[in-house]
Protein backbone atom coordinates (compact mmCIF):
# COMPACT_ATOMS: atom_id res chain seq x y z
CA UNK A 1 0.00 0.00 0.00
CA UNK A 2 1.34 3.48 -0.72
CA UNK A 3 2.54 5.27 2.36
CA UNK A 4 -0.07 7.99 1.86
CA UNK A 5 -2.20 5.56 3.82
CA UNK A 6 -0.01 5.70 6.90
CA UNK A 7 -3.14 6.22 8.89
CA UNK A 8 -1.82 7.34 12.25
CA UNK A 9 0.40 10.09 10.96
CA UNK A 10 -2.14 11.14 8.43
CA UNK A 11 -4.77 11.42 11.10
CA UNK A 12 -2.39 13.28 13.41
CA UNK A 13 -1.59 15.94 10.82
CA UNK A 14 -5.17 16.12 9.64
CA UNK A 15 -6.24 17.10 13.12
CA UNK A 16 -3.19 19.23 13.83
CA UNK A 17 -3.83 21.19 10.64
CA UNK A 18 -7.50 21.48 11.51
CA UNK A 19 -8.42 19.50 8.46
CA UNK A 20 -6.77 21.93 6.04
CA UNK A 21 -4.28 21.05 3.33
CA UNK A 22 -0.68 22.04 4.19
CA UNK A 23 -0.26 23.62 0.74
CA UNK A 24 -3.53 25.07 -0.47
CA UNK A 25 -5.37 25.51 2.84
CA UNK A 26 -8.52 23.93 1.49
CA UNK A 27 -10.57 21.81 3.85
CA UNK A 28 -9.78 18.16 3.20
CA UNK A 29 -12.02 15.15 3.29
CA UNK A 30 -11.18 12.45 5.77
CA UNK A 31 -11.55 9.13 4.01
CA UNK A 32 -10.24 6.10 5.79
CA UNK A 33 -9.27 4.27 2.64
CA UNK A 34 -10.14 4.83 -0.96
CA UNK A 35 -10.54 1.62 -2.97
CA UNK A 36 -7.64 1.11 -5.38
CA UNK A 37 -9.98 0.08 -8.18
CA UNK A 38 -11.53 3.53 -7.98
CA UNK A 39 -8.25 5.43 -7.96
CA UNK A 40 -9.31 7.15 -11.17
CA UNK A 41 -11.90 9.12 -9.29
CA UNK A 42 -10.14 9.73 -6.02
CA UNK A 43 -11.67 12.86 -4.46
CA UNK A 44 -9.27 15.74 -5.04
CA UNK A 45 -9.65 16.93 -1.48
CA UNK A 46 -9.08 13.59 0.14
CA UNK A 47 -6.54 13.84 2.95
CA UNK A 48 -3.23 12.14 2.10
CA UNK A 49 0.08 11.90 3.92
CA UNK A 50 2.63 14.20 2.34
CA UNK A 51 6.33 13.39 2.58
CA UNK A 52 8.08 16.72 2.75
CA UNK A 53 11.40 15.18 1.76
CA UNK A 54 11.19 13.10 -1.34
CA UNK A 55 13.29 10.01 -2.01
CA UNK A 56 15.51 12.14 -4.22
CA UNK A 57 16.34 14.39 -1.30
CA UNK A 58 19.55 13.18 0.31
CA UNK A 59 18.62 14.89 3.58
CA UNK A 60 15.91 12.31 3.96
CA UNK A 61 18.53 9.92 5.30
CA UNK A 62 19.59 12.32 8.03
CA UNK A 63 17.89 12.53 11.35
CA UNK A 64 15.30 15.30 11.33
CA UNK A 65 16.45 18.56 12.86
CA UNK A 66 14.77 19.56 16.07
CA UNK A 67 11.20 20.47 15.28
CA UNK A 68 11.59 19.62 11.62
CA UNK A 69 8.50 18.25 9.98
CA UNK A 70 9.01 15.35 7.65
CA UNK A 71 5.38 14.65 6.95
CA UNK A 72 2.20 16.68 6.70
CA UNK A 73 -1.38 16.27 5.57
CA UNK A 74 -2.05 17.38 2.02
CA UNK A 75 -5.05 17.08 -0.22
CA UNK A 76 -4.80 14.46 -2.93
CA UNK A 77 -4.59 17.08 -5.64
CA UNK A 78 -1.61 18.88 -4.14
CA UNK A 79 0.15 15.68 -3.21
CA UNK A 80 -0.24 14.30 -6.71
CA UNK A 81 0.88 17.51 -8.40
CA UNK A 82 3.90 17.81 -6.17
CA UNK A 83 4.83 14.17 -6.62
CA UNK A 84 4.72 14.62 -10.37
CA UNK A 85 8.01 16.51 -10.06
CA UNK A 86 6.70 19.72 -11.48
CA UNK A 87 7.95 23.00 -10.15
CA UNK A 88 6.31 23.50 -6.80
CA UNK A 89 6.27 27.17 -5.74
CA UNK A 90 4.03 26.96 -2.72
CA UNK A 91 5.46 27.22 0.76
CA UNK A 92 4.32 24.93 3.50
CA UNK A 93 1.59 26.73 5.40
CA UNK A 94 2.34 27.36 9.06
CA UNK A 95 0.56 25.17 11.54
CA UNK A 96 -2.41 26.75 13.24
CA UNK A 97 -1.86 27.54 16.91
CA UNK A 98 -2.71 24.79 19.32
CA UNK A 99 -6.04 25.51 20.91
CA UNK A 100 -6.17 24.53 24.53
CA UNK A 101 -8.73 21.83 24.96
CA UNK A 102 -10.46 21.90 28.27
CA UNK A 103 -8.59 21.72 31.53
CA UNK A 104 -5.08 20.47 30.95
CA UNK A 105 -3.65 22.18 33.98
CA UNK A 106 -1.29 24.30 31.89
CA UNK A 107 -3.29 27.49 32.11
CA UNK A 108 -4.34 27.56 35.70
CA UNK A 109 -3.49 31.11 36.67
CA UNK A 110 -4.89 31.95 40.04
CA UNK A 111 -8.63 31.72 40.14
Ligand SMILES: [Zn+2]
Nearest residue numbers: 021024075078
Ligand atom coordinates in the same frame (compact mmCIF):
# COMPACT_ATOMS: atom_id res chain seq x y z
ZN1 LIG B 1 -4.06 21.06 -1.28
